[in-house]
Amino acid sequence: MKRSNRLVSLTNYFIENPEDHRSLTYHAKQYNVGKASISEDLDIIDTVFQDEGLGYLHRAAGAGGGVRYVPEGSEKNGKQFIKTLCEQLEDPSRILPGGYLYMSDLLGEPKTVREIGRVFASKFIHRNIDVVMTVATKGIPLAYAVASFLNVPVVIVRRDPKVTEGSSVSINYVSGSSRKIQTMVLPKRGLKEGAKVCIIDDFMKAGGTINGMISLLKEFNARVHGIGVLAEADDEEEDRVVEDYISLVRISNVDAKRQEIQVLPGNYSILN
């Protein structure tokens, strides 16, 4: 295969298989060329990925050496994406009764969801995550988007056990804002003992739901290695029960009466 064709094939491979470490010998065999040729291909791909803010190819030397694509998107791209997101969310027609915000259209766009996943993954990629966890329903697409970049599985917490999940562990927790007692359930087979978990959700008010997920993780002796929420509501800041999370946007001053709303960049854009 010629270099030009190899570059197309390899680029597709890396984009489809981030964080998947393979030896140069593996790649050389695929195309029936020498390792030196592959190495030159990788230089070209690495340069373009870096130039476009898509991350980089990480190469390890030695006998166990090889290459993997690290999809650590640039902060510039991340901040630009978040800015666009804020503008889209500030549309007053999104305001719903009770000061909630209609976001289902944005969360229904696979490209937007994938970019959200890329931004979170860029932050969590060096944290040795084993699994991404979310709670049904709206966090699910976001969790898959993050997990696809981290090359790890997703587990989904539910509000009630399902017959198709087998035996499960459940906990009760106090919802942050309404102070109601709620239940969360995770199938026993869903999580390995000691797993390093990244929690992803679409929206956080006081943080009760995420706190519930943290309690559930304790039942599995699993550890939280990262928390990401798409949007946080800043009117609950004082009562917040979760610290050390990353938010992409911050929703403030929702005034249903005046149809006004302010959406600002979340702590992602500040923390760096």
Added chain:
Amino acid sequence: MKRSNRLVSLTNYFIENPEDHRSLTYHAKQYNVGKASISEDLDIIDTVFQDEGLGYLHRAAGAGGGVRYVPEGSEKNGKQFIKTLCEQLEDPSRILPGGYLYMSDLLGEPKTVREIGRVFASKFIHRNIDVVMTVATKGIPLAYAVASFLNVPVVIVRRDPKVTEGSSVSINYVSGSSRKIQTMVLPKRGLKEGAKVCIIDDFMKAGGTINGMISLLKEFNARVHGIGVLAEADDEEEDRVVEDYISLVRISNVDAKRQEIQVLPGNYSILN
């Protein structure tokens, strides 16, 4: 930018943006080269995509001409993937009480989910789909995977209305196997009048849930242009209320007592 670098950049563009038609002038401007150079790049990418069963680049001539990536995966790849899926599902430790099958681990792998999406999208890509629809919870990742290849949004039907969705339309339907009356809800803003819809779900017994979704679509004057289910249970074949669907696998002879199960390729592998 040199051809080699351009090939990497363009390949990434097409993989990330399937079914996105752009003029050659657009691409030429991006790289500050002539359209003839871009055209040669496209030839190379098209050849590799076709060789690897990833689909092809469709080029339209004339003033409105341009190019888009059609991710119509090869049937060979699709059938091979389904064969592997059948083998993974035939593991007797998956059998749950009531003859259900534990599939959450497979549905939790982003790569598996993406391949399922690719196989469905390959079948539905020429059906002019406007939107992919599913019902919470397990169909959600599959729906997003299909939608990402078709470059269309996802709408999610729920069992109960949510305050964050705004006003919604609900229907009652009869669940196929249990004959129970159930409810389904879709936000009013979720679907445009007359939309051409692809329904995706993880599992179909008699088809009551999918039938419910079809009834819901009628409330929006929307039309079904495709139905895809990951797994169908063939013990309900006689009572099936849905016709004209595509299934990837068929689960039969689940014997919880003997811990036996048979998983066969679905009609995807037969229909061609």
